[in-house]
Amino acid sequence: MLIDTNVNLGPWPFAPLPELSAPQLAARLATAGIRRALVAPLAAVFLPDPMPANEKLFAAVRRTPALLPVPVINPALANWREQLDRCRAAAPIRAVKLFPNYHNYRLTARRMDDFMAAIAKTGLKLIVNVRLEDERHRYFALKIKGVPVKDIARFLRRFPTHHVFFTGLYRPELKQLAADHKNFSADIAFCEWAETVKDLLSVMPARRLMLGTNTPLLSTRAQADKLRLAQIPARTKALIGTENARRFFKL
Amino acid sequence: MRIIDVHTHPVLFKQGRKPAEVRRLIAHGRRLGIVHMIVLGDVLLYGAQPNEAQLRLMNDENARLAREHPDYFTAFVYLNPLLGERAVMAEAERCAARPGFRGIKLEIANNAAHPCMRHIAKAARTFNLVVLQHSWSTTNIKDRKHQSDPIDTALFARRHPDVKIIMAHLTGVGFRGVLEAKGLPNLWVDTSGGFPEEGLIEYAVEHLGPDRVLYGSDLPIRENSVTIGRILGANLPAATKQKLLYGNTARLLNLKLA
Numbered sequence: 001m002l003i004d005t006n007v008n009l010g011p012w013p014f015a016p017l018p019e020l021s022a023p024q025l026a027a028r029l030a031t032a033g034i035r036r037a038l039v040a041p042l043a044a045v046f047l048p049d050p051m052p053a054n055e056k057l058f059a060a061v062r063r064t065p066a067l068l069p070v071p072v073i074n075p076a077l078a079n080w081r082e083q084l085d086r087c088r089a090a091a092p093i094r095a096v097k098l099f100p101n102y103h104n105y106r107l108t109a110r111r112m113d114d115f116m117a118a119i120a121k122t123g124l125k126l127i128v129n130v131r132l133e134d135e136r137h138r139y140f141a142l143k144i145k146g147v148p149v150k151d152i153a154r155f156l157r158r159f160p161t162h163h164v165f166f167t168g169l170y171r172p173e174l175k176q177l178a179a180d181h182k183n184f185s186a187d188i189a190f191c192e193w194a195e196t197v198k199d200l201l202s203v204m205p206a207r208r209l210m211l212g213t214n215t216p217l218l219s220t221r222a223q224a225d226k227l228r229l230a231q232i233p234a235r236t237k238a239l240i241g242t243e244n245a246r247r248f249f250k251l
Numbered sequence: 252m253r254i255i256d257v258h259t260h261p262v263l264f265k266q267g268r269k270p271a272e273v274r275r276l277i278a279h280g281r282r283l284g285i286v287h288m289i290v291l292g293d294v295l296l297y298g299a300q301p302n303e304a305q306l307r308l309m310n311d312e313n314a315r316l317a318r319e320h321p322d323y324f325t326a327f328v329y330l331n332p333l334l335g336e337r338a339v340m341a342e343a344e345r346c347a348a349r350p351g352f353r354g355i356k357l358e359i360a361n362n363a364a365h366p367c368m369r370h371i372a373k374a375a376r377t378f379n380l381v382v383l384q385h386s387w388s389t390t391n392i393k394d395r396k397h398q399s400d401p402i403d404t405a406l407f408a409r410r411h412p413d414v415k416i417i418m419a420h421l422t423g424v425g426f427r428g429v430l431e432a433k434g435l436p437n438l439w440v441d442t443s444g445g446f447p448e449e450g451l452i453e454y455a456v457e458h459l460g461p462d463r464v465l466y467g468s469d470l471p472i473r474e475n476s477v478t479i480g481r482i483l484g485a486n487l488p489a490a491t492k493q494k495l496l497y498g499n500t501a502r503l504l505n506l507k508l509a
Contacts, residue, residue: 015450031484133448134422134446134448136387136391137423137445138391140390193473193474196474217449218448219481219484221481222476222478224480225477225479226480229480230476231282
């Protein structure tokens with residue numbers, strides 16, 4: 001049984017993707033052996049306030065237990081505390097997700113001090129999305145780049161007692177961060193090279209890597225096969241595919 | 252399913268040349284069902300515009316792989332069109348005379364719309380070679396001098412309708428690239444390069460038909476399990492997947508594999 005830490009639900013305007021319902025999404029994931037998934041609302045990426053998308057997500061997954069909702073919080077908005085409280089009241093969430101590059105703030109912003117303190121009090125895990133797509137293929141008028149590695153490094157140095165989970169790091173970015181920082185984990189959705197997982201394990205311990213597919217923007221089957229067919233010990237595969245997520249997110 | 256990978260670089264920046272590394276690659280491929288690979292060469296070893304001597308070195312490496320493992324590797328000859336007709340024809344002739352060469356590989360020496368591409372077309376006709384042109388959308392990569400946008404590769408195909416051409420990198424050329432290739436029966440698209448963006452394989456088959464899409468990985472820059480999984484996971488009939496993974500390349504390159 002695999003747990004997918006990087007799944008999205010909702011519309012995406014830049015590709016002709018079918019908009020899946022929650023049960024359809026769960027069924028698609030199941031075809032690749034994924035039985036549980038942390039799901040964020042894709043519409044929150046482009047909305048001025050993520051809450052309508054969060055609430056839609058909570059309603060959509062209520063009867064689909066395979067999908068665990070991960071609401072999006074925007075710490076650049078004046079009401080981020082209210083966003084956090086409302087999300088916690090609405091659903092049994094285990095984590096919240098940030099999209100700094102889409103929401104026009106930096107991880108190095110001073111406002112992150114209060115936000116990180118509040119997150120620590122709740123006991124929730126923090127997921128930071130670095131990118132949703134390969135920047136070379138984005139829509140011509142969308143000039144959003146991935147979250148800069150130097151910002152992530154400063155962020156990790158500034159909050160050394162927090163262990164943050166990053167989705168969407170490129171392989172060179174992950175390797176660069178792994179050399180200097182131990183207080184983060186990452187998914188493998190945007191890491192690829194021959195024998196990707198074995199390659200990543202040369203710089204990052206297995207207990208800090210997790211399966212992430214970035215479904216539905218990337219092919220679920222292809223992304224799951226990256227781990228499923230990796231020539232690594234079964235125990236290591238189980239850590240990356242299931243147990244790390246179960247432990248970290250208390251699933 | 253049996254699989255032919257039409258886009259590989261087993262040796263990249265001199266990594267992967269040792270016999271043990273080659274054997275390991277073949278074993279890795281076979282585990283995934285890959286029965287044959289097309290070797291395109293260590294194409295960026297000497298930069299974007301290699302000279303004649305550098306091309307010979309890289310093509311000799313391809314020839315060595317095809318000679319030592321003829322059942323597993325077919326080679327393409329890597330050329331720099333900017334070197335002119337004499338150099339292009341001489342290197343194409345030298346390689347075409349050796350066993351295991353079936354095509355020409357072009358990278359980023361020049362844009363595919365450049366007039367020097369007529370030398371490539373002449374070499375392809377003369378030695379009965381298929382041309383594989385690196386292609387990528389220049390919408391966000393602002394280097395049209397070296398990068399061939401799908402518009403440019405399609406123009407090359409339109410100018411030389413008797414030459415069989417592969418537009419490399421489906422993800423790189425994207426939906427727009429598929430539409431550029433539509434209606435050009437001498438132009439195929441390979442699925443190599445980029446992350447496995449959802450829906451693109453199905454879109455390519457919808458617009459180009461099941462016979463003009465070829466499985467490729469871009470190994471080692473990409474991982475075979477991912478690039479194969481992208482096709483196996485596509486919403487397509489099994490027979491179409493088998494064409495993409497094997498039949499189309501076998502037919503295009505006239506490969507008779509055991």
